[in-house]
Amino acid sequence: GIQVEQSPPDLILQEGANSTLRCNFSDSVNNLQWFHQNPWGQLINLFYIPSGTKQNGRLSATTVATERYSLLYISSSQTTDSGVYFCAVVGGGADGLTFGKGTHLIIQP
Amino acid sequence: KAGVTQTPRYLIKTRGQQVTLSCSPISGHRSVSWYQQTPGQGLQFLFEYFSETQRNKGNFPGRFSGRQFSNSRSEMNVSTLELGDSALYLCASSYQGASLEQYFGPGTRLTVT
DSSP: OOOEEEEOSEEEEETTOOEEEEEEESSOEEEEEEEEEOTTSOEEEEEEOSSEEEEETTEEEEEEGGGTEEEEEEOSOOGGGOEEEEEEEEETTOOSOEEOOOEEEEEEO | OOOOEEEOSEEEEOTTOOEEEEEEOOTTOOEEEEEEEETTTEEEEEEEEETTEEEEEOSOOTTEEEEEOTTSOEEEEEOSOOGGGOEEEEEEEESSSTTSOOEEOOOEEEEEO
């Protein structure tokens, strides 16, 4: 099946810093989503982005499908941005979402 | 629109018992998928239901089963519980299937003792 690798696994930043999270995938995808998991476990949708670029406030994402990677940018980080960020894809076999292991982001005041 | 809802939110069961979890999708969504999250294995796909039919299945034993009703609500059942089934079970809904944006519920945290 399709493989998803996220980097870095852990990231510690000061409030106000910018960050870039990367997601590499091993095959063509029909769906790529970025999620933020809150402390209670719920996955919050950030972007649905199988290709192209999107922006939502301080967050933006880019997926280059031909090169099989996606980037999530967080600008002017706030402590509330802390948590685990997941990239998930659906490959051509159209099984469910395959998740990466996540990036654990800690924003220090 | 109301989001995806899951009941119960927390559950404690004993080894050997069975459990049923429930998921109500976003109104108008016909696809419901289930996922298991554990510290060791991360987030893994269990199965997807669409129009009351199981359309896709992940790599889980037959003890894990599900169904979908005509109103798109879905239930997941785990029989003969094992300690390793302790996990957060997440349900996701989408309009037509896995290739479209999926929205997750708050999850059911199952503890098997």
